[in-house]
Amino acid sequence: MAERSQHLQDVFLNTVRKQKISLTIFLVNGVKLTGIVTSFDNFCVLLRRDGHAQLVYKHAISTIMPGQPVQMFEGESPE
Secondary structure, rough: OOOOOOHHHHHHHHHHHHHOOOEEEOOOOEEEEEEEEEEEEOOOOEEEEEOOOEEEEEHEEEEEEOOOOOEEEOOOOOO
16 A cells, blocks of 8 residues: 655644653744644644643745754654
């Protein structure tokens, strides 16, 4: 059976979710959000900070900046 390819954004978001890496998310309107990804799907990201959740639509995201290096693939050294 053919192996399903994963999108880079899914690999990235799943890695930071599993490792509970704090992120800064910049929206297209300039708003800056910080928190930890608790869930995501094709259209949105659920961000949690201080016990509060924010549902952010992916089309509103400009940039995602992790608070520490992210090792997404096995054998890769964090930069």
